[in-house]
Amino acid sequence: MSLVNFSIKTIRGELQPLSVYQGKVLLVVNVASKCGFTGQYTGLQALHQEFASRGLVVMGFPCDQFGHQEPGNEATILNFCETQYKVTFPLFAKIEVNGAGADPFYQWLKTSKPGLLGTEGVKWNFTKFLVSRAGNVLKRYAPTDTPESLRTELEDALAQ
Helix, strand or coil: CCHHHCEEEECCCCEEEHHHHCCCEEEEEEECCCCCCCCHHHHHHHHHHHHHHHCEEEEEEEECCCCCCCCCCHHHHHHHHHHHHCCCCCEECCECCCCCCCCHHHHHHHHHCCCHHHCCCCCCCCCEEEECCCCCEEEEECCCCCHHHHHHHHHHHHHC
8 A cells, every 4th residue: 555545534524635744844743722732733724834844744633532622513623723823735525434433644753753652543632644745754743742843854855
């Protein structure tokens, strides 16, 4: 399996083949509107604005599996992201990242780059995955890793 094998529904309901992102560096994040880490939207948007012209795509995947911190529907989530954080990077339909209902794209990310001590499950909102231009999962970041702290590794991935 690789990135090009997946299609994901956008937050506006359109099916998006991930092959359109082939050759890009991806920062994939499971997001939530009512989380202690929600302020990371600001840093994610800043990375998107700074590095999009060099091939970075920040991808937001709303998820309500952690403390019911993403209770709204897609329209509510989109409105929140656009009005509160001026998000312009791609957002996708609400998904599950763990368990039997986990989205296949997230299953691939998790098995490609397990977490601490080899665990695959996503631990909380704002877990991040860095995917190379070649479609390889380079790294998994904890929710506590701020977008700003990823700058050097993003620049390295964009240089390849």
